[in-house]
Amino acid sequence: MTRRAVVIGAGLAGMLAAAALSPSADEVIVLDRDELPDGPDHRKGLPQGRHAHVLMAGGLAAMEDVVPGVSMRKQLLAAGAHELSLGRDMVALTPEGWFRRWRHEGPRLLACSRALLDWSVRVAVLANTRVEIRRGQVVDLLGDAGRVTGVRVSTTDAGGSELTADLVVDASGRGSRVVRWLGGLGVTDVRERTVDTGLVNATRVYRAPEGAERFPMTVLQADPYVSRPGRSGMILPIEGGRWMVSLGGTRGGEPPADPDGFLRYALDLPHPIVGKLISGAEPLTDVHISRSTRNDRRYLEKVRDWPEGLVVLGDALATFNPAYGQGMTVAALGAQVLRRELEGTGVTAPDLARRVQRGAARPVDAAWAAAVGQDVWYPETHGAHPNAADRLLTRFTRRLTLASTGSYGAAAALWDVTSLLTGPARLLHPTALLAVLNGPLLPPLAGPPLTREEWRLVRAAEGAAD
Template identity: 40%
Template structure:
């Protein structure tokens, strides 16, 4: 509308990983007036600076500052669809680069605590199987192409600016040691598990946020393999730990990824962790609840050394309780989850989508926006937290608060559902909808699901994995790997 001044806002995003680039995608089309430029009659202008400590590669290659990229990552359908809604065309980029879309449950060979899952059911959900570097590259490429988004590489935040009630920017230090003041209407912390924001906020006199930690002492050990078959159409192989047993929980996952490779991650809770020794990797897999992963790896060739990650505790910072203006935490900076459940990327994506939806109808510079945004971001994180923390708290030697009666009752019910899911499609669908973050936990209390859980398993348990003839053929011989480096 003529004569009306442009609306301008400044956003400073700390961290250029998946959380930071998705935050930029969430806000790039939204300005201080709310809505999108196509939907409202005022000029919209927003400047978004992403401050990233390291130089970022221009392709799907390893980057510094992301050691967890060497381990298996699951992008559930709930997260994939959130990313696609923020950055249309990303799914096609993944596919063109070799990522696989795997149907669930029929595309998984899974031994749950309740037994082997059947694979004759129709698809209910899906996951994207790819290396983390590929996932991040596609998101980063599309996000940095958005208008108003700028990357500030090789610079890191050293402190926040503001008062006891509002964050107004940050001081960043460049590679040459010079420091620069960056003022902003909104600062988003996307620096991950190692976030120093709690200390920075304390320096401003802002009361500390409450933290909840559940730590089962999980260690990850991962290795890439040259797959002995074409990975297109190959299932995810998943041997889950059983928290009901009074021993450390061990498990493993084989993901078919781009380049004709298998990405294999093994894990163990406190007292049963894998090591970084190449010579012990296969032996650890052989002593899981099923030796199936080891049997497949006997037919594959390792492509590099074993890498280990021990930073796996569940940590939730309750920023939604804070009254500070101008500051929002996204991703692991707010809620860090044990990677074994594969929810990290999906929670970030759904949190960013929630941020976008709020920004589409609210002024990001208005009083109370940050708190409303933190609450919106926290909803999908809370659902994943219940799944991860509830499971991890049950393992021996886990560091967690003592479960209440309601917690124990819920755990028994979920255990019943997991066992029933091995032979009941109603329960399979409910569990996969929740696991993929396409539905909340209330789905598990639907009358049909309650009735199925009351009846229990309707078929005898499988005595082994439900493998296709092609999958069995790999175990019967030693095919020559189809991909070489």
């Protein structure tokens, strides 16, 4: 009998889940409501694609594990993505001061447009597996409370309005209707939680000024600990000699969508470096706004009788404040859990879906703790207030961040965890604990740690604006 898996959504979670399923199913069909572009182009079903996306080291490692036959890293670098080491290629102001730049590299991240990332993954998966993508909008699940047996598709070239499957993966993103669909099957005990800072993200793409194509990624983090709305800014180098510039403000501190206001907001951040760098740069797009920034979580792993035949991954399972850059990495780690659980069993193995759901909850837990642990401190956050545990954890993370501004050992531990390369237990390692106890070994920096040449580029950018 043909073993068929159906994946809802051809975004990152969907394509990586399809790759994970491919060795274990005879047929893997990915359904997407969108017309998918033939190149690295923006598409309607992925509105967040207009905003800066960094792929953390933990996410890249999981992608490399899940996509067979090719190195995603090499493909992306060949297509123009930047590989940036957190130790050397990042200039960042944290709530505890400026990070230094070290001789050591630390974890690396990949920076490129979301359109390039999704297209590269899609091409690699289609070239190296028997995965098939079809156009179609899924409107419901088939089956009953004990087992999901397929999907109902609204308009389709998928050969009918119902598609049966041994395993369905919902990877339809933050707008997923899975809780409603489960309710229709009689599964009604899904607990959900939302923590919402009201963050608004404003993004504009610029041509990197001549000579500045390799300028370090520049990040001004929001400060959750000062009882004021958080304001942040970032310049991310992407393919094609471009800068993706994202500004963020939590409720009460939102960035504007008009070009003059955008620049003013950047210049008014706790340090004007982002504003100075873009003041003379050539804009290539309008300012785009995103309000899809809530931390939303579905505790599917806690449902008492989880149905066989259904797995939920990516944003359909949990979303995070994008300021922490974790969503795609959590999606990739979820697909990796699926691949590992399938090894030696296959898509029809009993209890497979529940085991995957429990495994996928682990990276979600880590990312949720990191995001909500900070978001809880913004004065206008909805859905959470700091409690005793938050206070304790925050004391520790603030001390660790402070130590990281002047100790590479502390910075490396912090970055390993924020890159989702290791779990939070890494912070309890004696060297990390000692670094926290000792505090920074070097004095705080008064400004961004730029080289002489980089300062020259900042002055040239300012000069170009006059």
